[in-house]
Amino acid sequence: MSRLRDELWQVVAGIYDQVLAHPFLTGLTDGSLPREAFRHYVVQEAHFLPDYARAQAACAARAPEAAAVRRFARDAVTTVEVEHSLVVELLAAFGLGETEARNLPAAPTTVGYASYLVRNCALGTFPEALGALLPCYMIYARVGEALLARSSPDPLYAWWIETYGGEGYQETTAGALDLLDELTPGPGERERMLDRALTTARYEWLFWDAAWRREGWPCG
Structure with a gap:
């Protein structure tokens, strides 16, 4: 019988391939990505990460076992302390403070993605919350691993990679996936979990594409 992580990856693998081939990511590794596109990405991360941490904390509240509560509560703290700190330092490289960045508009994709995660983790079942959260873990880990082998001639991009x-x-992602494999979804939960995973994977692609396009609101 296949592991749940393998089932979930099978759902998102095609989108991951499209993510890896996206000009935003190929531009990171060859150094050709316009700095303004990366700036847009970092500003949107400043908007997104607090809601991502809220989604992780909500997932912890949904968890039926103490190990999963500890995992996602700890991951929420890590998001705030590690990933958010990276964003603050990257903003500084662009001459932006965090407050200044958060006064810039959150793009449509950022609002939609963050809202989708928080809604599913706060209101869904634990399997639905995992389905919503884990593609971000998996795709970022695999992107990071793939790009690390290439690095980048741009020191700012190399730092992110x-x-x-x-x-x-990589260890954080592995721990979350171990919990997924221990899960026994109830009737209909597996399908809903995989459905949430597919939507999140699509949002992952959209987030990088929005940065590439420097997405803004089409109306005032």
């Missing part, structure tokens, strides 16, 4: 390709993030 090292964060997600490094041992710490």
Whole structure:
């Protein structure tokens, strides 16, 4: 019998391939990505990450076992302390403070993605919350691992790659996936979990594409 992580990855693998081939990510590794596109990405991360941490905390509240409560509560703290700190430092490289960045508009994709995660983790079952959250873990870990082998001639981009390709993030993802494999979804929960995973994977692609396009609201 296949592991749940394998089933989930089978759902999102095609989108991951499209993510890896996206010009935003190929531009990170060859150094050709316009700095303004990366700036847009970092500003949107400043908007997104607090809600991502809220989604992780809500997932912890849904967890039926103490190990999963500890995992996602700890991951929420890590998001705030590690990933958010990276964003603050990257903003500084663009001459932006966090408050200044958060006064810039959150793009439509950022609002939609964050809202989708928080809603599913706060209101869904634990399997639905996992389905919503884990593609982000898995895709970032695999992107980081793939890009780490190439690195980047741009030190700012290389710094970002090292964060997600490094041992710490890989271990975090592995721990979350171990919990997934221990799960026994109830009737209909497996299908709903995989459905949430597909939507989240699509949002992952959209988030990088929005940065590439420097997405804004089409109306005032």
